[in-house]
Amino acid sequence: MVASLGALGRFATFSAVVLRSTLRPPWLVHETLSRCYVTTTRCLLPVIAVCGPFGMVMSLQGLEIFGLFGAERLLSGLVSVAILRELAPVLASVLVAAQGGSSCAAELGAMRIKEELDATEVMAVDSIGWHVVPRVLGLTLATPLLNVAGAASGLTGAFFTAVVMKGETAGVFMHELWALTSPADVWGGIAKTTVFGALIGLVASYHGYHATGGAAGVGKAVNDTVVRSVLVFIVVNYFLTSAFFGQLA
Amino acid sequence: MNTMRQAGAFAYFVWDWAMAVRRWGAPRAEIWREAFRIGVMSLPILLVIAAFVGTNLALQGFYAFRPLGGGRLVGMFVSLAGVRELGPIIAAAMVAAKAGTEMASQIGVMRIREQIDALEVMAVNPYAWLVTPRLVGIVLVLPALTVISIFTMLASGYLVAVFQLGLNGSTYLTFATQGITAMDFVYGMLKAVWFGMIICLVSCWYGFTCGRGPEGVGEATNRAVVTSAVVCVLSNYFLSEILYGGGP
Numbered sequence: 299m300v301a302s303l304g305a306l307g308r309f310a311t312f313s314a315v316v317l318r319s320t321l322r323p324p325w326l327v328h329e330t331l332s333r334c335y336v337t338t339t340r341c342l343l344p345v346i347a348v349c350g351p352f353g354m355v356m357s358l359q360g361l362e363i364f365g366l367f368g369a370e371r372l373l374s375g376l377v378s379v380a381i382l383r384e385l386a387p388v389l390a391s392v393l394v395a396a397q398g399g400s401s402c403a404a405e406l407g408a409m410r411i412k413e414e415l416d417a418t419e420v421m422a423v424d425s426i427g428w429h430v431v432p433r434v435l436g437l438t439l440a441t442p443l444l445n446v447a448g449a450a451s452g453l454t455g456a457f458f459t460a461v462v463m464k465g466e467t468a469g470v471f472m473h474e475l476w477a478l479t480s481p482a483d484v485w486g487g488i489a490k491t492t493v494f495g496a497l498i499g500l501v502a503s504y505h506g507y508h509a510t511g512g513a514a515g516v517g518k519a520v521n522d523t524v525v526r527s528v529l530v531f532i533v534v535n536y537f538l539t540s541a542f543f544g545q546l547a
Numbered sequence: 548m549n550t551m552r553q554a555g556a557f558a559y560f561v562w563d564w565a566m567a568v569r570r571w572g573a574p575r576a577e578i579w580r581e582a583f584r585i586g587v588m589s590l591p592i593l594l595v596i597a598a599f600v601g602t603n604l605a606l607q608g609f610y611a612f613r614p615l616g617g618g619r620l621v622g623m624f625v626s627l628a629g630v631r632e633l634g635p636i637i638a639a640a641m642v643a644a645k646a647g648t649e650m651a652s653q654i655g656v657m658r659i660r661e662q663i664d665a666l667e668v669m670a671v672n673p674y675a676w677l678v679t680p681r682l683v684g685i686v687l688v689l690p691a692l693t694v695i696s697i698f699t700m701l702a703s704g705y706l707v708a709v710f711q712l713g714l715n716g717s718t719y720l721t722f723a724t725q726g727i728t729a730m731d732f733v734y735g736m737l738k739a740v741w742f743g744m745i746i747c748l749v750s751c752w753y754g755f756t757c758g759r760g761p762e763g764v765g766e767a768t769n770r771a772v773v774t775s776a777v778v779c780v781l782s783n784y785f786l787s788e789i790l791y792g793g794g795p
Contacts, residue, residue, distance in 0.1 A: 347777045351784040355632055358787055363627060363726075369615075376611045385605050392640065396772045400648075405764025409759045478614060513659055516761040517652025520768040524644040525592055532599045539606055540711070 312504050316434060319427035325453065326432050333436025334443075337398040341444050344393045351447035352385055353377065357375045358545030361464055369489050374471045376476040382483040383543060385518075386449035388535060391494040395527040399502035402433045403523040406506025415507070426428035427435040430507060434499030441486045441495030486542040494531040495536065560752045564674040571672050575680035581684030582671030585646040586692060593641045593692055594699055604628055606705040609714075620721035621714060625704035628673045631791065634697035636783060639742035642689055643775045647658035647750040650681055655755025655764040663755070667734055673755075682747045689743035690736035699736065734790045741786065742779045749775040 360373045406429060409415050418425040453475070460466040502523045509519040608624030654677060657663050658721045701723060708714045753771040757763045 333769040344773050344777050348780045351780050352783050355787050358784075358792060359627065359631060362791065363623070365786060372615065378609055379611050380664045383610075384603055388603075393773065393776070396644065397769065400769040400772065401765070402761065404602055406692055407763060408761040478611065513761040513764045514652065514656045515649075517656060517768050520765050521645070521652060524648055525641075528641075529592055529595060530646060532596050536602050536606075537601050539603055543606070543610060 299384045303523065308508075309500075309504050312433065312507070315426055316430055316500060317501070319424060320324055320431050320435065321350075322427070324427075326428070328334065329432040330435045330439070333432045334439040337394070337436055337440035338443055340401070340438065341390075341394055341397045342447060343374035343528050344397055345390050345444045345448045346451040348420040349386055349452040350379075351387060353381060353385050353452035354459040356380060357456040357464070361460065361466075364525070370466060371474055372477075373460060373466070374456065374475040377476050377482065378453060381452040381456070382479055382487050383447055383509040384535075386448050386452055387487045387491045387494065388446040388532070389449040389452075391441060391491060391498065392436065392528055393530050394444060394495065395498045395502075395531075398437055398440065398525055399498040399527050400520045400524050402499065402502040403519045404508075406430070406433070406503055409521040410507060410514060411516060422437035423507070426507075430503045430535045432495065433503055436513040438492060439446055439500035441498070445487055445491040449484075459527050463498065484542075486536035489542070490538050493534065497531050498527045501530060556756070557749070559677070560755065561748060564678050567672045567674040568596065568769055570677055571675040573675060573683065577676075578683045578687075581680045582687045583684075585642065585681075585684050586688035588649075589642050589645045589692060589770070590695070591694055593638060594646060596641055597634075597637055597696035597699040598703040599623065599631060600630065601703035604633070604700065605704035609712050619714065619718050620722055621704070621708050621712070622719035623726035624663050625708075626723040627700060627726045628688070629700040629704070630699050630727045630735055632783070632787065634740040635678060635693050635699075635735045635742065636780065638689060638693040638696045639779050640776055641748065642685065642692065643746045643750070643779070646685065646767045646773050647746045647775055650750040651754040651757075652764050652768045654751055655757030655767040657753060658757045659759060661761060674771035678747070678751045681751065682744065683742040685747045686740050690739040690756045693735055693739040694732065695720070697732075706714060737787050738783065738789070741782065745778050745782070746775045749778065 330410050356377050357373065360377055361370055364370050364376075386398075398507045406415075409429065415429065418428060457471060460471055461468045505523045505526075507521040509515045511518075554681055572765075598608045608621045608628075612620050612624065654663075657677075663673045666676060705716065705719055705723075708719045709716045750771040753767040753774070757767040
């Protein structure tokens with residue numbers, strides 16, 4: 299209990315240090331954008347491959363629920379609300395944690411084990427500003443982009459199952475798609491994923507930066523990163539959903 | 548092209564493992580230890596995640612159904628979505644993130660420290676010795692974890708529906724039990740068995756093919772969780788189509 303409180307305090311201190319070096323020049327714009335590019339390209343295929351089938355499953359199960367009331371035409375409204383508000387942000391962030399966050403932790407951990415971070419410090423270069431901040435900002439920028447890609451593939455998957463496989467009418471599907479959603483849902487999803495991306499980046503670089511104990515330590519850092527960042531953003535998600543969407547609809 | 552080659556190498560790995568099991572069997576004592584480790588280690592995190600997924604299901608169901616005058620149907624929404632889809636998938640994702648990454652990094656570290664070669668030198672088949680206990684363990688515990696996560700989701704959905712959304716508790720429970728049957732639980736557990744096999748085999752394979760040094764272990768761990776999550780979700784669609792689809 300005390301140990302976990304201590305870890306929480308160290309994480310908060312680390313986050314404050316990262317925030318301070320983010321606000322302070324030099325701003326490594328090119329490095330940040332290239333981190334964002336690497337994360338986006340690496341995660342794009344997994345995000346599409348997870349969100350697409352999830353949209354298909356939602357269509358499949360939704361048709362059955364609405365079939366009980368003979369209201370199949372309402373399907374696409376429900377599916378688009380669920381995908382834009384919850385599924386795409388959460389699934390995209392899970393995949394970013396599993397792919398982008400864990401590779402961030404693995405890279406920083408390997409640099410720590412090989413004493414490259416100490417070498418950076420010896421050369422009077424701020425290792426947090428140089429190695430950590432671009433990664434955190436890169437993840438923060440990449441996650442909303444991946445959320446949009448995930449939402450698009452989820453809606454495409456839902457359309458495919460409902461119209462092509464189950465023979466619903468394409469026109470009705472497209473008409474009802476925007477019946478319950480508004481641009482606020484899209485922006486809410488983007489705002490949520492920006493927060494999730496920053497949390498994933500901080501948790502990942504905290505574990506990578508403080509890795510100890512050789513190759514096994516790097517493996518443990520990656521493991522802890524995936525588990526804890528998912529835990530943190532799922533908990534935060536509940537509060538953000540209540541805050542953003544509680545007054546809508 | 549590279550993906551195809553990897554898939555082929557993975558198929559060879561599964562084949563080699565199956566042959567090794569047929570020839571050498573499995574260490575019994577290890578099975579219980581692995582099952583205990585996988586189940587108990589993943590349980591706390593799974594409980595928290597499932598609880599918060601349940602709260603969000605209730606919120607979403609409420610906002611989606613309220614414009615149609617169906618705010619009362621929240622219970623049915625939570626139970627259908629939880630039992631059929633999200634329970635198995637969330638349990639699988641958390642076990643992949645917790646136990647799967649640990650399998651990949653443990654076996655990867657054994658590989659780069661040449662402990663696996665040492666096993667072979669001692670005429671112990673590493674596939675039979677390392678993979679089988681983990682596979683049997685995960686197949687034993689993942690269905691149980693799935694059922695636990697389903698009930699956690701229903702309970703947290705109840706709390707949100709009653710205390711945050713102000714709905715009637717007994718209406719929630721009535722609709723929650725109306726939407727599902729016992730067969731849905733059986734199907735969910737079948738899914739969990741399949742997901743467990745995928746997670747274990749994929750994670751162990753990335754461990755065995757781990758590259759050099761700390762980066763190699765990090766890379767293997769990273770790929771293990773991403774690949775097993777993607778394969779689980781992809782195959783989930785086909786499982787749902789077979790189990791619940793019932794034709795066009």
